[in-house]
Amino acid sequence: MLEIKNLHARIAEDGTEIIRGLNLTVKPGEIAAIMGPNGSGKSTLSYILSGREDYEVTEGDITYNGESILELDPAERASKGIFLAFQYPVEIPGVATMQFLKVAMNEQRKARGEAELTTPDFMRRVKEAAEGLKIDPAMLRRPLNVGFSGGEKKRAEILQMALLEPTLCILDETDSGLDIDALKIVADGVNALRSPDRAVIVITHYQRLLDYIVPDTVHVLYKGQIIRTGDKELAHELEANGYADVIGTAA
Ligand code: ADP
Ligand code: MG
Ligand code: MG
Numbered sequence: 225m226l227e228i229k230n231l232h233a234r235i236a237e238d239g240t241e242i243i244r245g246l247n248l249t250v251k252p253g254e255i256a257a258i259m260g261p262n263g264s265g266k267s268t269l270s271y272i273l274s275g276r277e278d279y280e281v282t283e284g285d286i287t288y289n290g291e292s293i294l295e296l297d298p299a300e301r302a303s304k305g306i307f308l309a310f311q312y313p314v315e316i317p318g319v320a321t322m323q324f325l326k327v328a329m330n331e332q333r334k335a336r337g338e339a340e341l342t343t344p345d346f347m348r349r350v351k352e353a354a355e356g357l358k359i360d361p362a363m364l365r366r367p368l369n370v371g372f373s374g375g376e377k378k379r380a381e382i383l384q385m386a387l388l389e390p391t392l393c394i395l396d397e398t399d400s401g402l403d404i405d406a407l408k409i410v411a412d413g414v415n416a417l418r419s420p421d422r423a424v425i426v427i428t429h430y431q432r433l434l435d436y437i438v439p440d441t442v443h444v445l446y447k448g449q450i451i452r453t454g455d456k457e458l459a460h461e462l463e464a465n466g467y468a469d470v471i472g473t474a475a
Contacts, residue, residue: 225250225251225252225254225288225289225391225392225423226248226249226250226286226287226288226392226423226425227248227249227250227285227286227287227288228246228247228248228249228284228285228286229247229284229285229286229287230245230246230247230283230284230285231243231245231246231247231272231281231283231284231285231286232244232245232246232281232282232283232284233268233272233279233280233281233282234279234280234282235278235279235280236277236278236279236280237278241282241448242265242268242279242448243265243268243269243272243448244447244448244449245283245284245448245449246265246269246284246445246448246449246450247449247450248443248450250392250423250425250441251423252391252420252421252422252423253418253419253420253421253422253423254423254424254440254441255414255418255423255424255426255437255438255439255440255441256423256424256425256426256439256440256441256442256443257425257426257427257428257434257437257439257441257442257443257459258425258426258427258428258443258444258445258450259427259428259429259431259442259443259444259445259459259462260429260444260445260446260467261429261446261467261471262429264445264446264447264448265445265447265448266396266427266429266445267396267427268448269427269445270308270394270396270425270427272286273286273301273306273308273394273425274298274301274306274308274394275293275296275297275298275300275301276298281294288301288304288306288392289304293306299331299335300335302332302335302388303332303335303336304391305389305390305391305392306390306391306392306394307384307385307388307390307392307393307394308394308396309381309382309384309385309393309394309395309396314368314369315367315368315369315370316367316368316369316370317367317370318367319367319368320364320365320366320367320368321363321364321365321366321367321368321380322350322364322365324368325350325364325383325384325387326341326346328384328387328388329341329346329349329387329388332388349387350364350383350387353383353386353387354383356386356416357379357382357383357386357409357412357413358379359379359380359383363376363379363380368380374402374403374406375403375405375406375409378402378406378409378410379409382409382410382412382413382414385413385417386413386416386417390422391421391422391423392422392423392424392425393414393417393422393423393424393425394424394425394427395410395414395424395425395426395427396427397410397426397427397428397429397433402433407432407433407436408436410433410436410437411433411436411437412436414426414437415436415437424437426439431459431460431462431463434456434459438456439455439456439459440455440456441453441454441455442454442455442456442458442459442462444458444462444467444470446467446470446471451470451471452470
């Protein structure tokens with residue numbers, strides 16, 4: 225489904241190479257965790273996957289369902305089903321969350337050549353998804369993320385993810401300091417989306433999130449490369465021993 229081959233990428237502004245020959249394969253139905261010490265390039269990788277312009281790919285390729293996505297802009301990637309949950313969600317003053325969701329869903333439908341949702345159909349879908357995530361309908365009338373608590377931001381993010389029905393979800397949870405409640409919201413949302421034709425990449429610094437979202441594969445990213453791949457036991461090993469052993473064998 226997702227195939228990253230010998231990826232090298234740098235910061236556009238100053239040319240610093242951050243991703244240095246990264247290889248990664250994610251199959252349909254798989255939940256892949258990417259772990260690694262701070263500063264390894266985890267967030268950078270998620271930005272590159274989303275198509276952010278501040279990074280330049282200098283070598284290698286990223287293919288999604290067999291096609292290179294390097295030339296696609298973020299909206300085109302989204303229309304192909306790639307969803308990135310931002311580590312720092314944007315506040316959109318003046319736009320009710322409900323309205324934001326409607327625009328996002330209809331833009332995606334338009335890009336896929338599908339008809340706009342009728343208002344009753346949209347309302348039904350939002351209501352169902354919001355109930356599943358225990359979202360208070362009053363929250364949906366407030367401007368997106370403005371004054372939202374950490375848990376409400378997470379719920380709003382997972383709601384967007386559920387409604388956009390992506391085929392590849394990338395969640396970067398590294399530095400967001402999630403408390404247990406927020407961890408559970410994210411985990412429940414991701415677990416509800418598990419399906420044979422959908423893949424999820426969970427980027428996290430901490431093993432704790434992986435107690436709630438049990439990954440099929442665990443990859444360690446260090447200095448812009450995947451230096452170790454294993455199953456969920458690898459996450460426990462890292463929790464117990466830290467990164468030093470894994471990094472030591474790679475150095
Ligand atoms: P992680 O998410 O694994 O903690 P990041 O991807 O945030 O790591 O960062 C990897 C490295 O790249 C860090 O040394 C960081 O300082 C640097 N970096 C990433 N993006 C930028 C940028 N836009 N400008 C300067 N340095 C950056
Ligand atoms: Mg970091
Ligand atoms: Mg990060």
